Amino acid sequence: MPQKRIGKQTVRMVCPPSIEGHACVVGKKEGEGPLSSSFDYIGDDSYFGEKTWEKAESHMQKQALELAADKAGVTLSSIQYIFAGDLLNQCIASTFAERDRGIPFFGLYGACSTMAESLSLAAISIDGGFADTAAAVTSSHFCSAERQFRLPLEYGGQRTPTAQWTATASGAIILKEHGQGPFVTHVTTGKIVDLGIKDANNMGAAMAPAAYDTLKTHFEDTGFLPTDYDLILTGDLGMIGSDVVIDFFKKDGIDISGNYNDCGLLLYSKEEQDTHAGGSGCGCSACVLTGYILNGMRQKRWNRILFAATGALMSPTSTQQGESIPGICHAVTICNSKEM
Amino acid sequence: MPQKRIGKQTVRMVCPPSIEGHACVVGKKEGEGPLSSSFDYIGDDSYFGEKTWEKAESHMQKQALELAADKAGVTLSSIQYIFAGDLLNQCIASTFAERDRGIPFFGLYGACSTMAESLSLAAISIDGGFADTAAAVTSSHFCSAERQFRLPLEYGGQRTPTAQWTATASGAIILKEHGQGPFVTHVTTGKIVDLGIKDANNMGAAMAPAAYDTLKTHFEDTGFLPTDYDLILTGDLGMIGSDVVIDFFKKDGIDISGNYNDCGLLLYSKEEQDTHAGGSGCGCSACVLTGYILNGMRQKRWNRILFAATGALMSPTSTQQGESIPGICHAVTICNSKEM
Numbered sequence: 001m002p003q004k005r006i007g008k009q010t011v012r013m014v015c016p017p018s019i020e021g022h023a024c025v026v027g028k029k030e031g032e033g034p035l036s037s038s039f040d041y042i043g044d045d046s047y048f049g050e051k052t053w054e055k056a057e058s059h060m061q062k063q064a065l066e067l068a069a070d071k072a073g074v075t076l077s078s079i080q081y082i083f084a085g086d087l088l089n090q091c092i093a094s095t096f097a098e099r100d101r102g103i104p105f106f107g108l109y110g111a112c113s114t115m116a117e118s119l120s121l122a123a124i125s126i127d128g129g130f131a132d133t134a135a136a137v138t139s140s141h142f143c144s145a146e147r148q149f150r151l152p153l154e155y156g157g158q159r160t161p162t163a164q165w166t167a168t169a170s171g172a173i174i175l176k177e178h179g180q181g182p183f184v185t186h187v188t189t190g191k192i193v194d195l196g197i198k199d200a201n202n203m204g205a206a207m208a209p210a211a212y213d214t215l216k217t218h219f220e221d222t223g224f225l226p227t228d229y230d231l232i233l234t235g236d237l238g239m240i241g242s243d244v245v246i247d248f249f250k251k252d253g254i255d256i257s258g259n260y261n262d263c264g265l266l267l268y269s270k271e272e273q274d275t276h277a278g279g280s281g282c283g284c285s286a287c288v289l290t291g292y293i294l295n296g297m298r299q300k301r302w303n304r305i306l307f308a309a310t311g312a313l314m315s316p317t318s319t320q321q322g323e324s325i326p327g328i329c330h331a332v333t334i335c336n337s338k339e340m
Numbered sequence: 341m342p343q344k345r346i347g348k349q350t351v352r353m354v355c356p357p358s359i360e361g362h363a364c365v366v367g368k369k370e371g372e373g374p375l376s377s378s379f380d381y382i383g384d385d386s387y388f389g390e391k392t393w394e395k396a397e398s399h400m401q402k403q404a405l406e407l408a409a410d411k412a413g414v415t416l417s418s419i420q421y422i423f424a425g426d427l428l429n430q431c432i433a434s435t436f437a438e439r440d441r442g443i444p445f446f447g448l449y450g451a452c453s454t455m456a457e458s459l460s461l462a463a464i465s466i467d468g469g470f471a472d473t474a475a476a477v478t479s480s481h482f483c484s485a486e487r488q489f490r491l492p493l494e495y496g497g498q499r500t501p502t503a504q505w506t507a508t509a510s511g512a513i514i515l516k517e518h519g520q521g522p523f524v525t526h527v528t529t530g531k532i533v534d535l536g537i538k539d540a541n542n543m544g545a546a547m548a549p550a551a552y553d554t555l556k557t558h559f560e561d562t563g564f565l566p567t568d569y570d571l572i573l574t575g576d577l578g579m580i581g582s583d584v585v586i587d588f589f590k591k592d593g594i595d596i597s598g599n600y601n602d603c604g605l606l607l608y609s610k611e612e613q614d615t616h617a618g619g620s621g622c623g624c625s626a627c628v629l630t631g632y633i634l635n636g637m638r639q640k641r642w643n644r645i646l647f648a649a650t651g652a653l654m655s656p657t658s659t660q661q662g663e664s665i666p667g668i669c670h671a672v673t674i675c676n677s678k679e680m
Contacts, residue, residue: 004469005420009444011470052661080345081529089429090655091449095532099653099666104349104529106457107653107668109431109447117446121461128468129344130351148657189421189444192435313439313447315430317488321392326439328447 004127007221009214010188016338017126017134018179021072022294024287025060027142027168033268038291040067046143046168054092057141060170060283061086061097065137068290072174079103079174080131083118085110086139086282087166088148093139103135111311112207112236113190114138115171115286116330119307122175123184123332132177139170140281149200149316162202164238164264165275171286182297185340186333188218192313194326200312200319204241204264204277207310210327211237212248215256215308218331224340226256230302233293234329235263235285235309238278239270263288263309285309294334303336344467347561349554350528356678357466357474358519361412362634364627365400367482367508373608378631380407386483386508394432397481400510400623401426401437405477408630412514419443419514420471423458425450426479426622427506428488433479443475451651452547452576453530454478455511455626456670459647462515463524463672472517479510480621489540489656502542504578504604505615511626513634522637525680526673528558532653534666540659544581544604544617547650550667551577552588555596555648558671564680566596570642573633574669575603575625575649578618603628603649625649634674643676 004011023040031042041063048059061084069076082101085108086093098105110117118136125131143153145166151157175184193210211234219226226232226249234242242262249256263285264278289307296302308331314323333340344351363380371382381403388399401424409416422441425448426433438445450457458476465471483493485506491497515524533550551574559566566572566589574582582602589596603625604618629647636642648671654663673680 005471014469054657054661085449087430088655089657090427090451090653092653092655092658095653095666095668096658096663099532099534102531105532105668106461106529107449107451109425109449111430111447121446124468124470125464128464128470129354130464130468131345189446191442192439192445194439313430313432313435315428315432317394317429318432318436321394323436326435328435328445 009217010186010221012186013123013127013184015127016183016185017123017175017177019173019182019294020176020179021068021174022290023064023067023071024169024171024290025064026287030167030169030267033273035267035292038295053141053143054088057093057139057144058097061093061137061139064170064172065135068172068174074133074174076101079133079135081106081125081134082137083108083121084137085114087145111313112280112282113309113311113328113330114282115289116307116309116332119173119332120187120189120330123187126175126177134175135172137172138282138286140166140283142166142168145281159276160201162240162277164204164236164277164280166281167267167279167284169283169287171290173290182334182336183338184332185335186222188214188221188331190214190329192326192328194324196324198324202240203312204238205244206325207312207327208237208241208244210329211245211308211310214329214331226254229259229304229306231305232256232260233263233305233307235288236280237262237310238264238280240277297336304340305334307332307334349557350526350561352526353463353467353524355467356523356525357463357515357517359513359522359634360516360519361408361514362630363404363407363411364509364511364630365404366627370507370509370607373613375607375632378635393481393483394428397433397479397484398437401433401477401479404510404512405475408512408514414473414514416441419473419475421446421465421474422477423448423461424477425454427485451653452620452622453649453651453668453670454622455629456647456649456672459513459672460527460529460670463527466515466517474515475512477512478622478626480506480623482506482508485621499616500541502580502617504544504576504617504620506621507607507619507624509623509627511630513630522674522676523678524672525675526562528554528561528671530554530669532666532668534664536664538664542580543652544578545584546665547652547667548577548581548584550669551585551648551650554669554671566594569599569644569646571645572596572600573603573645573647575628576620577602577650578604578620580617637676644680645674647672647674
């Protein structure tokens with residue numbers, strides 16, 4: 001068997017699985033942003049016809065998966081594994097979304113890195129020969145996240161300038177053993193990196209060291225240069241974190257700014273939508289990837305991208321106990337051809 | 341390549357990975373129970389030298405992994421993936437335990453099924469050719485779980501007779517591509533099953549349908565009979581849930597009671613320890629498996645076991661919103677030989 005493991009943290013797919021379907025469902029605010037035309041469904045309000053925000057989030061996940069399966073031309077019953085997760089305590093957005101599906105389910109927690117984590121494991125399960133069809137799904141919801149992580153919305157608390165806006169969004173991908181692509185060719189699994197940042201209102205800065213670590217390791221492991229990619233996309237570092245990543249690489253003598261962007265910067269309009277440092281939440285990188293980015297790859301706007309979703313692995317409890325914020329970043333290479 | 345996928349939900353390992361190391365760390369109460377002699381480390385109190393119960397839980401995970409790696413004769417830096425999860429919001433027991441390790445990390449949430457979920461994915465990553473060494477780790481802590489899921493301990497609330505006792509325990513397994521075994525030969529990944537039970541103080545009953553579903557599917561997929569196993573072990577259904585599983589099989593004309601047991605029944609003494617319906621928590625099945633069971637397999641007390649850990653995928657929020665409790669069960673076949 002050809003060598004799958006390359007370097008310290010990277011694996012190469014021998015038969016790169018194909019992204020046969022991808023879809024995203026977003027809230028009203030996201031639908032008013034610059035990526036509006038790339039979304040499959042834009043909700044009218046924050047409830048999606050449900051009675052609570054948590055149920056609305058499950059609703060989005062359900063709908064995103066159904067749309068992705070439809071686009072891939074697969075029935076839900078032919079999906080052999082679902083890899084899913086979200087930000088809510090005990091990941092209830094995912095478990096309640098999938099409880100009636102009858103599909104083998106692996107629950108994940110990777111905070112905002114979950115889209116890359118789920119895509120990594122779906123690719124591993126397929127290229128390993130354990131499935132021919134697998135799904136990767138994630139979501140976040142501004143209202144369910146605010147009340148869980150911060151304050152009741154009714155309280156009307158002010159947000160700091162470094163704070164990011166949790167996206168109301170879900171993204172789903174159907175990965176198949178064979179297909180027309182785009183293809184998942186490499187996976188670099190992140191280690192936890194914690195440089196001691198304690199400000200839960202500045203998560204971009206807390207996650208940036210993990211993003212830098214994974215990207216740097218990816219380039220070392222694979223021998224690829226940043227310029228080999230048409231786009232290097234972190235998610236979601238926002239304004240502050242993405243500048244930190246660019247600066248870290250600059251110190252190594254590498255300028256990645258030419259082909260680098262961040263999902264948290266892309267989702268909202270800086271001028272017209274008041275999201276302070278940009279977007280965040282599992283759903284942010286998920287909807288940017290499954291809408292704008294993968295649509296753009298199908299139109300050959302980009303042919304080789306590195307999708308590096310980042311997560312902040314703290315909880316309100318760990319913050320209250322004085323802990324710093326551990327970050328993680330998982331990177332996935334997606335190419336229009338099977339060879340990077 | 342030989343067929344890995346058999347039936348609806350089961351995969352067979354072509355080169356069954358070997359459990360090269362396993363270890364468990366438990367609290368004082370667990371150390372006073374009937375499995376006392378099987379634990380690698382028993383804490384003196386609920387703090388393990390830390391200032392909070394959440395940090396104590398991380399401490400147990402750290403220690404369990406170090407002990408397992410030591411027994412396997414591997415350095416921590418040679419572990420290529422850690423699959424870990426726990427019950428705490430945002431899985432902080434796992435992320436804080438692993439944040440200084442520098443090991444690629446996949447965070448999971450499978451509630452009390454996490455030991456089987458993590459072992460499944462570790463086996464898939466190795467047999468798929470993506471790693472030669474991977475770790476599966478999980479934990480729970482009575483005090484951190486009570487205050488998160490139920491009431492502050494200081495409140496002194498009374499527990500119902502159907503309630504289970506969250507184990508203060510952590511278990512870790514080091515899986516390697518080659519070794520002396522025991523071996524992971526089959527993995528049956530569960531789907532979410534929800535029959536509408538809403539009593540969060542009777543989780544055994546809520547999880548039992550998922551256990552029955554996965555076990556039944558496992559036997560259908562593989563063609564194995566319950567009697568082919570020396571031990572079928574669910575975890576953690578406790579007294580009520582395990583009776584339900586036996587009853588469900590009885591209705592199919594199958595008596596599994598002869599070689600069936602449940603981790604929640606094994607961990608505590610019914611007569612001497614007041615745990616009501618038995619043990620629960622990710623750490624319960626984890627410490628029973630990595631102590632009593634795997635030690636027993638090494639002593640050839642059992643040669644073929646089916647480890648079927650169960651999880652209740654609700655949260656306090658979903659319960660407050662009137663939702664029922666979705667259950668899941670993942671089953672892993674562990675054999676002393678590479679062939680079942």
